[in-house]
Amino acid sequence: MSVNTQIKRITTNTLQEMKQRGEKISMLTAYDYSIAKIVDEAGIDAILVGDSASNVMAGHETTLPITLDQMIYHAASVVRAATRSLIVVDLPFGSYQGNSKEALNSAIRIMKESGAHAVKLEGGEEILESVARIITAGIPIMGHLGLTPQSIYKFGTYTVRAREEAEAAKLKKDAKLLEEAGCFAVVLEKIPAALAAEVTASLRIPTIGIGAGGACDGQVLVVHDMLGLNKGFKPRFLRQYLDLYGEINGAVKSYINDVKASDFPGEKEQY
Template identity: 45%
Template structure:
C-alpha cells in the first residue's frame, strides 16, 4: 500500500474524538508485517509476546533488547507505511533514566520504530515523562501486565472490585499526565475499561477489555490460529485457521515426496542434447 499515509499520535487522538476505532495487530517479521499493512491495519505492535509465540519461551521475561531490535527492524522493513510500536522488554526501563533511554534509542535508531510501549502504572510515570521529553512517543500498558506475571499471581482478570478499578483509573490518568499518547488495557473488566476510556483524552486500546475501548489489539498468531498446539482464549476471535492449513500442506508434501509424485514433469528443467552429450561423454571418459 504505497499510497497509504501512516498514522501519527495527533491523528490517533482525533480518531478518538470522532469515535473512529483503531485497529492494532502484533507482528514479528517482514512477511507478517507486510501482510498486515496490505490488509489495512492502523498500527503494528512488535510485542515482547514474540517470546511466547515465536521464540518458544513460557513467558515474555527472557526476551532481550537485542531480540526486540532484531524483530522491530524486520517489521519496519515490511510495513514502511504503518505506525509501528516496539515493546520495551523486561527490566529495561526500571533502572536509571539513562539506561532506559539507551534501550529506547536502540529501538528507535536501530529498529526504526515510531514509538515504544511500556508496561506499568505509577511506578514508571517518571520514565515515561523522560522518554516523551526526549521526543519519543510512549504507549502505556496497564491491567494484566505479562512482564509482572510473577507479582500479580498469574494471568488474572483485572478490575473486578472497586479497589482494583480505582487503581487502574489512577494509573491511566497518571500515564496520560506523564505524556503517553495511548494506553493498552489488557484483561480488564468491560465496565472499568469503558470508564477509563471516557475519563482520559488519549486512545485506549483493548485486548480482552470489552467493547468500549477506542481500539483493539490482537496477537497475530491468535487471530490466525498460527500455533501448535493452539490454546483457546475467550477474548480472541479466530479469523483464519492457517495453522491447520500449514500442517495439512506440509503433510501433503511429505506424502508426495515418499510416493515420488513430486516433483513431476511440470517442475523439472530439461537440457539441450549437446549438453547431455557432453555430460555423458565426460562420464565415459572418466570411467576409462
C-alpha cells in the same frame, strides 16, 4: 466498510484524531518481515512488535526472557515491511524498570536501530520517571495497564485484573497519570469491560483493548492467535479468524506424501 490502504503513514496524532471522531483503531502484533507486509498492506492502523515474540517466536513460557537486542531485531524486520502502519515496540523486561536513565537508553536504541515510531511500557505510577524522561527526549510512548505480563510472577496468574475496587481505582489513577505524562495511547489488557469503558471515557488519548470489551477506542490481538497458528490457545477474548495450524499441517502432510510417492517434483517442476 472498505479500508483505504492508499493513506499516508499513520502517526500518533492520527490515532488521537481517530478517537475524536469515533473511528475505531485496529492493531495487530507482528515480529517478522513477511507477516508485517501482509497486515500492513491489508490496512492495519498500527503494528505492535510485542515482547510476546518471546512466547510465539521463541517458545518461552513468559515474556521475560526476550532481550533488547532481540526486540530490535524483530522491530527492524517489521519496519522494513510496513509503509503505512504506526509501528510500536515493547521495551522488554529489565530494560526500563527502576532506572529512568537505562529506560531512556533502551528507548533510544530501539528508535535509532530499528526505525520504529514509538515504544510501549507496562505500568503506571511506578514507571512515571522513566516515561517522563523518554518523552522529554521526543520519543512517543504507549502505556499498558491491567494485566501486565512482565509482572506475571508478581501476580502469579494471567486472570482478569482490577476486579477489586482498590485495583480498579489504581488503574483509573494510573491511566490519568500516563495521559498527563504525555503518553499518546494506553493498552488495557484483561480488565472488566465496564472499567475499560469508564477509563476510555475519562481520557483524551485512545485506549487499545485486549480482553477489555468493545468500548475501548481500538483493539489489539497477537497475530498468531488471531490466525489460529497456536493450537489449543483459545482465551475468551480471542476471535480466531483462520485455522492456519490446520491449514499448514495439512499442506505439509500433502508435501510429504507427494515426495514419498515420487510425485513431486513433476515434469513441469524441473529444468
